Amino acid sequence: MSSDAADDIMDGTHSALRTHGYAALTMQDIADEAGLSKAALHYHFDCKHDLLLSFLDRLYGQFEERIADPPGDDPAEQLLSLIETVMLPPADDDPHEFRTALLEIEAQAPYDESFRERLERFDDAFTERIRSILAAGVEDGTFREDVAPDEAASFVATYVRGARTQNVAVGTPLDDSLSAFRSYVESTLLPASAEVDTE
């Protein structure tokens, strides 16, 4: 498949997921959004399922790039940048509708091993990124020496997932969840002296 066709199809899938959600999505919807005939789409992908797997793979590649090098002068700032990047969507995205579609895909994961494997890759990469920032921060004294990077990384990744699900399911603003996360960093990860500075 030419790179142009691939991009068109993947962009079309993104738009179609936003418009129709996952459950109701058809190959025709994707073809329409991609500006292709349904036959042309089927030339590249046998079915919606295969196409969605490729789409998740592309999304994962973009995700890896987004989390690779969060800006910040020290590990605490880098951690906050990373969480902000993952919790808040890029400005040109339509966060709510696309996230809703992703939550639908997550709800299908227990029924579908290939979806599940892909979702695990996101989780593993994100948790590992958090872990390495925490480990660097414990090492250089930014974070408390009793912070356990493995456990704290899982805790933070779980929290971020909760914030995203809650935003989709009951509309809790992501800014509120982000602000509560900042308090967690201050009261749990930073040394007591740094806590006093914020008061």
Add this chain to the structure above:
Amino acid sequence: MSSDAADDIMDGTHSALRTHGYAALTMQDIADEAGLSKAALHYHFDCKHDLLLSFLDRLYGQFEERIADPPGDDPAEQLLSLIETVMLPPADDDPHEFRTALLEIEAQAPYDESFRERLERFDDAFTERIRSILAAGVEDGTFREDVAPDEAASFVATYVRGARTQNVAVGTPLDDSLSAFRSYVESTLLPASAEVDTE
């Protein structure tokens, strides 16, 4: 509707959600599980949607009872009991399959105001229960005096939602999430002297 018929239908709905998930669920599936004819089921409920709303209402009543009075000698123990109750399912339940169906319903909430209102009630009741335990614990000195009950309650509720979603979507064990939560309570909510005791 007689209380017996209501119970049969609600129990049937619970079983049918476990077996079929939400998306694929039909009135016939529910009638089969409830031991009723489809006509008898339609006599009580116009459609699957109405039935599901009643089911969520019953679930909410049970949830309110489960979280009303978590056991424990002090607010810290009560908080841990509460989180354990909500995070881990009752022993006679089939946690994974039923939770998967609930996540499917959550993923539909953005498309359906009546689902969303009901899910918000669960969230509000749970967050308020956490908040009142935290407030009591700050008051009696169990928790650190700089814990802000409102913000910490939202943070904890978000974390619990993340743990449940993660368990369904990528299989993270709930016991691991619970153990990370205990560390959070020790390092963030309990006074520094109590932290030292655990080391």
